[in-house]
Amino acid sequence: MIDPSDLLVLLAVARTRTHLAAAETLGLNHTTVARRLKALEREVGDRLLVQGSRGWELTAIGRATIVAAEGVEKALQTLPGVEEIQVGGLHGMVRVSSTEVFGLLVVIPAFASLRKIHPHIRFELVPVARSGWPYGRTEDLEIAVTRPSSTRTERRKLIEYKLGLFASSGYLQEYGTPETLSDLQKHTAIYYIESMLEVPDLDLLARLYHSSPQVLGAMSALAQLEMTRRGLGIGILPDFLAKNEPDLRQVLIPKIPDFPITYWMSARSENLRRPEVRAVAVAIESQTRLVFDTLKE
Structure with missing residues (x-):
C-alpha cells in the first residue's frame, strides 16, 4: 500500500530538485525525505528519480507517478478548513x-x-x-x-531586443566619436566581466575588437549603464535601457551589425x-x- 504522504514528498523533491529544499518545504529533515522516497520506490517497484547535473530528475515512471501525487495534493486542498487559505x-x-x-x-x-x-x-x-x-x-x-x-x-x-554601443556626451567630447571599427579599438569598453560570462549570446567583445581591449567590467547591466553615464568608456548596452538616457548617444550606426538578443x-x-x-x-x-x-x- 502506497502511503499518500510519500507521494507528497516525491512532489516536493520534483519541484525543488533537492532533498534539502524539499525538507524545508515539508518541515522534515533531509534524511527523512530520502528514506521516504526509498520506501515509495520500493512500493512502486522502480526508480522514480535520478541525479542529474542540476539536481534530481524524474524518470519516466516518476513522471507518471507525479500525476498521482498532484491528485493527492489537490484532494487535500478540498478538506474542511483548507478553503480558508483559498x-x-x-x-x-x-x-x-x-x-x-x-x-x-x-x-x-x-x-x-x-x-x-x-x-x-x-x-x-x-x-x-x-x-x-x-x-x-x-x-x-x-x-x-x-x-x-x-x-x-x-x-x-x-x-527580442538589441545591444548597441553607447557613450555619454561628455565622454565623446573628451575622447572623440568613433566613426569606424578601427576607431573603436582606441576606446575603453564597458561590458560584462569576460572570465565570468557564460552566456554565448552575450559574448560580443571578440566581434567588436580586433585584439583584447581595455574593459571596465561589471556583471550587472545597471552598473554598466551607470559607468557609461559617468563617462568611463563606451558601453555595450541593451537599446531599451540606454535609449531612455538623455545624455547617452549611440555610436557606430550603422557601421556595426545588429546584435539581437532574445x-x-x-x-x-x-x-x-x-x-x-x-x-x-x-x-x-x-x-x-x-x-x-x-x-x-
Whole structure:
C-alpha cells in the first residue's frame, strides 16, 4: 500500500530538485525525505528519480507517478478548513530566476499586479547573470537570454531586443566619436566581466575588437549603464535601457551589425501544472508586452 504522504514528498523533491529544499518545504529533515522516497520506490517497484547535473530528475515512471501525487495534493486542498487559505484566489510559493534588468522592469511589476488579485501567492526572485547554474537550483520559472535546450522544459519567446554601443556626451567630447571599427579599438569598453560570462549570446567583445581591449567590467547591466553615464568608456548596452538616457548617444550606426538578443521563459512541465505558476507566467508575458511597447514609444 502506497502511503499518500510519500507521494507528497516525491512532489516536493520534483519541484525543488533537492532533498534539502524539499525538507524545508515539508518541515522534515533531509534524511527523512530520502528514506521516504526509498520506501515509495520500493512500493512502486522502480526508480522514480535520478541525479542529474542540476539536481534530481524524474524518470519516466516518476513522471507518471507525479500525476498521482498532484491528485493527492489537490484532494487535500478540498478538506474542511483548507478553503480558508483559498479565500482570495490562488496560493503557494513561486520562485522566478531572471536577469537583473528584466526582473526589475517586468517580473516585479507583473507579480505586484497579480498579487492584487491573488494575495496568497508568495514569490521569490533570484537574480542571475549567467546561464549555467550549480547543482540544486529550484526555480519554478527561468528567464534568460539563451534559448533553453532541454527537452524536459517548456519554453516561450518573450521579447527580442538589441545591444548597441553607447557613450555619454561628455565622454565623446573628451575622447572623440568613433566613426569606424578601427576607431573603436582606441576606446575603453564597458561590458560584462569576460572570465565570468557564460552566456554565448552575450559574448560580443571578440566581434567588436580586433585584439583584447581595455574593459571596465561589471556583471550587472545597471552598473554598466551607470559607468557609461559617468563617462568611463563606451558601453555595450541593451537599446531599451540606454535609449531612455538623455545624455547617452549611440555610436557606430550603422557601421556595426545588429546584435539581437532574445529573452526566453522556460519551466518544467510539472511546475506549469501548478495554477499559481501558470498565473505568474501569464502575468510576466502580459507585463513584457506592456513594458517593451512603452519603451519603444
